[in-house]
Each structure stands twice: as structure tokens, then as C-alpha cells.
Amino acid sequence: MKNVSRMLLYTLVPVLILSGTLIITAADETGTAYLPGVTVKDEHPNGCVDCHRLGSGGQDYRLNVSLTQVEKHPDITKIVKQLPGDCLMCHNEGSKSGSLNNIAHKYHYRNPGENHFVSSYQGACLNCHTLDPDSGEMKVKSGAKNW
Numbered sequence: 001m002k003n004v005s006r007m008l009l010y011t012l013v014p015v016l017i018l019s020g021t022l023i024i025t026a027a028d029e030t031g032t033a034y035l036p037g038v039t040v041k042d043e044h045p046n047g048c049v050d051c052h053r054l055g056s057g058g059q060d061y062r063l064n065v066s067l068t069q070v071e072k073h074p075d076i077t078k079i080v081k082q083l084p085g086d087c088l089m090c091h092n093e094g095s096k097s098g099s100l101n102n103i104a105h106k107y108h109y110r111n112p113g114e115n116h117f118v119s120s121y122q123g124a125c126l127n128c129h130t131l132d133p134d135s136g137e138m139k140v141k142s143g144a145k146n147w
């Protein structure tokens with residue numbers, strides 16, 4: 001019995017110290033809530049086009065290019081000039097091609113364990129929405145096409 005409690009002591013103490021460290025680290029990292037434009041600088045003030053652009057490594061994340069991966073999607077290169085507002089001409093509420101809000105939310109939150117929007121951008125709503133803390137008003141960010 002004595003041996004058992006000594007064993008517990010030796011295993012528990014390091015575990016407690018370790019978890020203490022983890023808690024302290026987590027508190028440091030999350031000390032500031034990630035609310036772009038409210039508590040931290042907004043790195044994507046124009047919404048969609050600030051992320052869906054030509055990557056520095058040559059990757060092409062522009063939406064007119066990635067939407068060619070959606071089967072039967074019309075080419076939006078000439079049709080869409082303002083994002084995401086112009087997507088609404090085909091994706092308004094009740095549209096059989098899907099509503100823009102459902103499309104936007106689905107693609108950025110599905111498979112949350114693997115979704116890069118969740119892992120790289122903290123899945124923050126304020127990557128796409130703006131929030132005025134004084135009036136409480138929320139809007140959807142907007143930007144001109146980048147192609």
C-alpha cells in the first residue's frame with residue numbers, strides 16, 4: 001500500500017507540474033481574444049479576396065479559379081466584380097444552387113478538425129464579418145475581384 005501511494009506521488013507530481021505549465025501557456029496564448037477589428041488588427045479587411053488570392057508560393061486561391069473545381073459551376077471570371085455581393089445573383093436566399101450564407105459557413109466550418117480556416121484563422125467570424133462594438137452593427141466585408 002505504501003509503495004502504491006509513493007508510486008502515485010512520483011507519477012502525479014510531474015503530471016501536476018506539467019499540467020500547470022500547460023495551463024499557464026494556454027492562458028498566455030489566449031490572453032487576448034482573437035476578434036479581428038475589435039481586439040486585434042484586422043488582417044483581412046476586404047474579406048474573401050484577402051485570403052482567396054495568389055499565394056506567395058505560387059498557389060492560386062482566387063475564387064474564380066477554385067470554383068472551377070465545383071462540378072458544373074459557371075465561369076464567374078466576367079460575371080462577378082464585387083465579392084461576395086455578386087455571388088448573390090445566383091446564391092440568394094432560397095436559391096436552388098444554395099444560399100451564400102450557407103455556402104460560406106459550410107466550407108469554412110465543415111470537418112473542423114482538418115479545416116484550414118479553423119486551424120489557421122481561428123475560425124473567427126470576424127474574418128468575414130465586421131462588428132462595430134459601439135452600435136453593435138454587424139456587416140459582411142466586401143472587396144473588388146482580384147483577377
Ligand code: HEC
Binds near residue numbers: 052
Ligand atoms: C481569413 C481567410 C479567409 C477568408 C476571409 C475567406 N476564406 Fe474561404 N477559405 C479559407 C480557407 C483557409 C479555406 C480552405 C478550408 C479547408 O481547409 O477546407 C477556404 C475555402 C473556401 C472555399 C472552398 C474552395 C476552396 O478554395 O478551398 C470557398 C468556396 C470559399 N472559401 C469561399 C469564400 C468566400 C465566398 C469568402 C468571403 C465571404 C471567403 N471564402 C472568405 C480562408 C478564407
Ligand code: HEC
Binds near residue numbers: 072083084098
Ligand atoms: C451565374 C451564377 C453563379 C454565380 C455568379 C456564382 N455561382 Fe456558385 N453556383 C452556381 C450554380 C448553378 C451552382 C450549382 C452547380 C451544380 O451543382 O449544378 C453553384 C454552386 C456553388 C458551390 C457548391 C455548392 C455547395 O453547396 O457545395 C459553391 C461553393 C459556390 N457555388 C460558390 C460561389 C461563390 C463563392 C460565388 C461568388 C464568388 C458564386 N458561387 C457565384 C451558380 C453561380
Ligand code: HEC
Binds near residue numbers: 125126128
Ligand atoms: C467565410 C466567411 C464567413 C465566416 C467565417 C462567417 N460568415 Fe456569416 N456570413 C457570411 C456570408 C457571405 C453571409 C451572407 C451575406 C449575404 O447574404 O449578404 C453570412 C451571413 C451571416 C448571417 C445572416 C444569416 C441570415 O440568415 O441572414 C449570420 C447571422 C452570420 N453570417 C453569422 C456568422 C457567425 C456567428 C459566424 C462565426 C461563427 C460567421 N457568420 C462566420 C460569411 C461568413
